[in-house]
Amino acid sequence: MLTAKHISAKDLFESLRNIKVGGTVCHFSLKKCEEFAPIINEINELKEKKNAIILAHSYVSPEIIYGVGDYVGDSYALSKIALETKASTIVFSAVRFMGETAKILNPEKDVLLPATLGGCTLADAIDANQVRELRKKFPGYTFVCYINTTAEVKAECDVCVTSSNVSMVVANIPNDKIYFLPDKMMGQNLIAEMRRRGINKDIQYYNGTCTVHVEYTLDQVFRIRTEYPNVKVVSHPECRPEVCEHSDFVGSTAQMLNFMMETASKQFLMLTECGLSARLEKEFPDKTLVGTCTLCPYMKSNTLKDILRVLKAPEPKDYVHVNPAVIKNAKKCIEAMFRYTQA
Ligand code: 13P
Ligand code: SF4
Numbered sequence: 001m002l003t004a005k006h007i008s009a010k011d012l013f014e015s016l017r018n019i020k021v022g023g024t025v026c027h028f029s030l031k032k033c034e035e036f037a038p039i040i041n042e043i044n045e046l047k048e049k050k051n052a053i054i055l056a057h058s059y060v061s062p063e064i065i066y067g068v069g070d071y072v073g074d075s076y077a078l079s080k081i082a083l084e085t086k087a088s089t090i091v092f093s094a095v096r097f098m099g100e101t102a103k104i105l106n107p108e109k110d111v112l113l114p115a116t117l118g119g120c121t122l123a124d125a126i127d128a129n130q131v132r133e134l135r136k137k138f139p140g141y142t143f144v145c146y147i148n149t150t151a152e153v154k155a156e157c158d159v160c161v162t163s164s165n166v167s168m169v170v171a172n173i174p175n176d177k178i179y180f181l182p183d184k185m186m187g188q189n190l191i192a193e194m195r196r197r198g199i200n201k202d203i204q205y206y207n208g209t210c211t212v213h214v215e216y217t218l219d220q221v222f223r224i225r226t227e228y229p230n231v232k233v234v235s236h237p238e239c240r241p242e243v244c245e246h247s248d249f250v251g252s253t254a255q256m257l258n259f260m261m262e263t264a265s266k267q268f269l270m271l272t273e274c275g276l277s278a279r280l281e282k283e284f285p286d287k288t289l290v291g292t293c294t295l296c297p298y299m300k301s302n303t304l305k306d307i308l309r310v311l312k313a314p315e316p317k318d319y320v321h322v323n324p325a326v327i328k329n330a331k332k333c334i335e336a337m338f339r340y341t342q343a
Helices: 009-016 030-049 062-067 075-084 096-105 128-137 151-156 166-172 184-196 218-227 241-245 253-262 274-283 304-312 324-342
Strands: 052-057 071-073 089-093 110-112 142-146 159-161 177-181 202-205 232-235 267-271
Touching: 009 030, 009 062, 030 052, 030 062, 030 304, 052 062, 052 075, 052 096, 062 274, 062 304, 071 075, 075 089, 075 096, 075 253, 089 096, 089 304, 096 110, 096 151, 096 324, 128 142, 128 151, 128 177, 142 151, 142 166, 151 324, 159 166, 159 324, 166 184, 166 324, 177 184, 184 202, 184 241, 218 232, 218 241, 218 267, 232 253, 253 267, 253 274, 267 274
Parallel strands: 052 071, 052 089, 089 110, 142 159, 142 177, 177 202, 232 267
Antiparallel strands: none
16 A cells, blocks of 8 residues: 555655656645645545555556555556455556456446546557457457456457557467457567567557657657767657667556566666656656657546546436447457456
């Protein structure tokens, strides 16, 4: 558990004042903390009373992660916690597809989504009908979907993956024909990784992209390397293949954090969303981040006020609903991921 029982504005400010990345969104003043502290304390009291937990993705704002989040992590870690939790209500501070994953794994629990913009450019790139059409065009292929997909899309696919296990899962699937969706960049990075591992599979992919990670270019990497010759470049597999190829490390949110923790270097270029950069700045004060980061408008539509609102008096629109028939098939797809991760 991350959160303290009661926090003063001064303590909140002390804990967040060193965060510089992410512009005004992630920059904290005492005044801002005076506004946040009472909301944080009210949320933490209510959460206990209602037997609720708050799962916070690394990309949401620091006051959520460090103020009220019970768990913070990448989509894989959070989906495992959603699977294991004893709490009766899950407040998922992230985006809709993550809330849906929690609901699929816990159909009897209430899953509340405080995000006002719950979308994601990847999850919105393809729907269930399009998957059905693709399955007709690619018979004999195992359909692998990224966790950044709707519940309906997962229900039409065979195996789900996250950015932390995509290569391991695809390597373990006993079929050489793979259709990967929806991220084109991750599909191309997957092909390169299979080649590096000497695994020969026919991998087709869809053409979605993440609005945040697709923005990073090779030029930026070269510019930063010239300016900071000792920098370690760390990227997410949703980045362009040429960017990943010229990175020192490629991995999920949690893997990027571990890389930074385990690497002696002091300077890092993190090609990812600002929320993770803010976490790194706070948790590793002896390391320096160079370059800029990008904000995901969907993740950043989560606010403390909305978390309090959905805990206090949830409206029908705040509950994540997934049709029971969709849950049944989508669950098989997610369970296949857990199976192939252990294989
Ligand atoms: P992670 O799987 O690393 O949490 O990534 C999810 C995501 O939305 C990345 O943009
Ligand atoms: Fe979707 Fe990209 Fe935002 Fe992640 S960062 S939620 S992939 S739009």
